Amino acid sequence: MDRIVDNYFNLQVMADAFPAVLKGFGVTVLVTLLVIAFGILAGLGLALLRALRIRAVDLLIVVYIDAFRTLPQLVVIIVIYFGLPYAGLSLSPFVTIVLALGMILSAFAAEIFWSAMLAVPRGQSDAARALGLPRRHVMALVILPQAVRLALPMLTNRAIAIGKGTALGTAVALPETLGQAQSVMAIVANPSPLTLAALFYLALFIPLVALSRAVENRFGPGH
Template identity: 40%
Template sequence: MSEFAEAFFNIEIAVAALPILWMGLQQTLLLSALVVPLGLGAGFGFALLSTRREPWLRWPLVVLIDIFRAIPPLVLLILLYAGLPFAGLDLGAWGAVSIAFMLNTGAYYAEILRAGIEAVPAGQREAGRALGLRPWQIWLFIVLPQAVRNVLPDLVGNTLEVVKLTSVASVVAMPELLFQARQAQSITFNATPIVVAAMAYFVLLWPFVRLLSRLENRQLAGRR
């Protein structure tokens, strides 16, 4: 038992690794603060375009969204990070991570938002027109608030997934929480830094998981 504790909850190593894990956590938060808005922005753009009626616009967009939902984000990341330099285009870790995760999470956000927009009754838009509002005012003040409310649990859930996804950036040597933990682990030959990092992820994300559970249950209760 003490051997187990030695390998997983070694206090000495945990204390020694804390400074670099803290740097990693900050990087994880920074990366999330970058990728979530990028994905949301792309998602809003895709969603607005895919609710248009023109088939030449709608179908290519649906295919594009499904392609980015079908390719694992890590594959997209490696393609941009290790593949593009062969074409003389080196995006660096930040560039590759931003673009790969924006495309992946943007596709998911787009699907969620599209469902939310389509659930807003047409009468709402017509009422806006009847009040003399301009098209952008109808979108911004009537359709979007209701669309977002319709799919709020899914939006929160996807945002949670995006934050968890940032751990994948460790593969291209971005010094976020998981990367730092692995560095510390390989120096100390001890799993404690990874356990501490996992605990940090849990403490950071648990409130959101609880919130999500609540929102989902409320949505199911409302449907009954």
């Protein structure tokens, strides 16, 4: 037991690692928030484009959605960071992670929003058009508010799941929580900084999970 405590819960090592891991945690929080914002807004935009019912556009969006829902997060990150320079475009680790995870989340969000739009009874949009509302007003005032309400529970869960992928930033040397903890661990030859990193992740994602549960209870089926 003493050996476990010394290796994984060494308070002196954790105290020494705290400033570096805290700095990485700030990067993790910023990246997570940007990924969620970018992914949800882009997903909503894609769903609205599908609502236009333009065959070619719809096909392209479906291909995009299927591709990014299928590819592992790490593969997307590696392709963007190491592949795009061959096309003359080099991105920083920060931008790479936000773009990669944001695109993945946007694919899931687009499908969720689209399914929610289709779940709104058609009779409501027909009634709104019968009253003379333009198509864009029907979407903005009748369909979209209900679709967003239906999509929120699934969307929050998916956003949290993909947001945790920020830890993959270590693959492209992003100085986020896990990367900083691993750097300190390599110097002190003690894995206690990883325990500290885990505590920081809990501090970030437990409130998000609680928020997700609250949203599901508020907007889920039967509420």
